[in-house]
Amino acid sequence: MTFMVTVDLVILTIRRAALCALLIRRAIPPFEGAFALPGGFVLPDEDLAEAAARELSEETGLTGVGHLEQLGTYGHPARDPRGRVVTVAYLALLPDAPTPTAGTDAADAVWLPVSDLPSLAFDHAAILSDGVERARAKLEYSPLATAFCPPEFTIADLRGVYEAVWSAPLDPRNFHRKATSTPGFVTPTGHSTAGERGRPAQLFKRGPATFLHPPLLRATP
Amino acid sequence: MTFMVTVDLVILTIRRAALCALLIRRAIPPFEGAFALPGGFVLPDEDLAEAAARELSEETGLTGVGHLEQLGTYGHPARDPRGRVVTVAYLALLPDAPTPTAGTDAADAVWLPVSDLPSLAFDHAAILSDGVERARAKLEYSPLATAFCPPEFTIADLRGVYEAVWSAPLDPRNFHRKATSTPGFVTPTGHSTAGERGRPAQLFKRGPATFLHPPLLRATP
DNA sequence: ACAAAAGTGTTCCTCATACACCCATGT
């Protein structure tokens, strides 16, 4: 018994203070005209993570930025009407900079806010939901939020990521203290912003930490 | 391009206060005579989770107990010398009760402590290591430790699970308070132990919670 | 009586929250 194996990508970014996912509109059946996650077949001599990175760069034109991790594998026998297809889903987090719809061969691509999604092809709604939930949970105990930010960012930018992903406001003063005092989360670059309203802010870059001690917990009312 | 798809199982339990994994000795090449994770091919009309549950019951003779969750998918092109095989790994946690090596067709099965493992076939050492790390991390914020316990257990039993998985001693008094005061973690059955040394202990069963509020964090020295 | 394990109370200290307050810039 053999299977077809694909990778599908949950690509998230922050646009206009909202968490958005990159979706493509399918040009061919099945689910012609419906939105779907970007993805494609794994090549014969390709590792799964390689395939995911390749699809990501094909869809966004970017390479080597942000964050890419395996999300889970979906293989229900009836998930694809064309046959037995197992898909390995990956979660990618990117800063907003990339052109929303880059050089992709597959119809048009759009960023849609995850709070207001259309129905999706295949089981992609469940996959996307799992991806969003993973991102929400990982912000608490990993420095993943920096993957949504450009190479240099302010603490307010970082707080904006948390507020967008969690859909909850955070106290700017306490957030500042927590972010800067958590070892390895962010490291100052020495630069500052200018030309905006208010006092200039220090710029930071990603720190070396792979997890957050102590974690940045969501409020639990 | 098509692939073979297997499920492999990281089956963990607590035996003699040590975290142990169920391994089988391979009877045929490749890696003949080496230890490997139990697993097998996904059947044509089977969901991935079904395949994992089937393999688990085939290996242990048990069904519907403990905990089974997807761990990750491993698909490096060279991971199996026989061809392109993608494996979906599952993590299973069981109480010690089951017969160590049950009615399995695949050579002999043994419980080995994860602290002292031989080298394993394929990439199974990496998969097992990921499984152990997942279990260690999930004990903090999920009630998963109860999956290692029989239907009724004492708080000391539960503490023994934490101490075995984390390889660290915990304060019995503080652990007792935390476990019993975390909503939904454990619920008293009204029964008690007897016939052992010391004061009898209350018996508990799994509570309804799916995560722990607040979490039970490891010490961070 | 003593040992052993269960379970409770108490102290101390850390850390999160809430918010008052000062700082540095654009208009």
Add this chain to the structure above:
DNA sequence: ACATGGGTGTATGAGGAACACTTTTGT
């Protein structure tokens, strides 16, 4: 001068760590 956002100080309270202490059994 004033609005706007950046950043610091501090009082309060909840919760964790450490441990003295009481309870209930077996030997």
